[in-house]
Each structure stands twice: as structure tokens, then as C-alpha cells.
Amino acid sequence: MPPAIPLLNVPSSSQIGDSLRRAAARLRTGVCTLAFWIAVVLPAAYLPVLVGPSLLSIPTPTATDQSLALLGLLVLHGLCIVLGHEHRPRSRRGRCGPVAR
Numbered sequence: 756m757p758p759a760i761p762l763l764n765v766p767s768s769s770q771i772g773d774s775l776r777r778a779a780a781r782l783r784t785g786v787c788t789l790a791f792w793i794a795v796v797l798p799a800a801y802l803p804v805l806v807g808p809s810l811l812s813i814p815t816p817t818a819t820d821q822s823l824a825l826l827g828l829l830v831l832h833g834l835c836i837v838l839g840h841e842h843r844p845r846s847r848r849g850r851c852g853p854v855a856r
Contacts, residue, residue: 789839790834790835790836791838
């Protein structure tokens with residue numbers, strides 16, 4: 756008699772959907788948390804962009820280069836503010852989203 760073929764434990768579509776939803780929620784929380792903290796720290800980079808070259812004794816960039824660097828920082832800061840605005844640092848689970856009341 757041939758050996759019995761073991762049955763595979765195949766998850767149902769609802770289990771797969773639940774796993775995908777949990778993974779997406781974790782990813783969203785991670786992105787939200789990272790964006791929040793970058794938005795908190797990023798303003799510290801403004802001053803070196805504005806006065807850094809003269810303090811560090813490196814060749815002074817052109818006004819266009821300095822303007823583009825500052826504009827890039829402002830755009831990045833705005834994006835991080837938008838992505839991280841729902842982060843609740845003191846919540847129990849560190850979740851992003853509306854505060855439960």
C-alpha cells in the first residue's frame with residue numbers, strides 16, 4: 756500500500772485577507788511613526804543649510820543650490836507632516852489614526 760499523502764494546511768481566503776490587513780496596518784503605523792519623528796527632527800537641518808557652508812569653511816554653494824536644498828527640505832518636511840500627523844506617541848500601541856474616545 757502506498758504511503759498516505761499528508762494534507763496541506765492551506766489558509767482560507769479570509770485568513771489571507773486578515774493577514775494582509777494586519778500587515779498593511781503595521782506598515783501604515785511604521786510609515787506614520789517614521790514620518791512623525793522625521794518631521795520633528797528635520798527643522799534642525801534648516802540652519803546648517805542656510806549658514807553651514809560659511810561655518811564649515813567649505814566652498815560656498817551658489818544661491819540656486821542653497822535655495823534648491825532649502826526648498827527640498829521644506830517639501831520633505833511638509834510631506835512628513837502630512838504622513839505623520841496621525842501618530843500618537845503616547846498611545847498604548849503607538850498606533851496611527853484617530854484617537855479612540
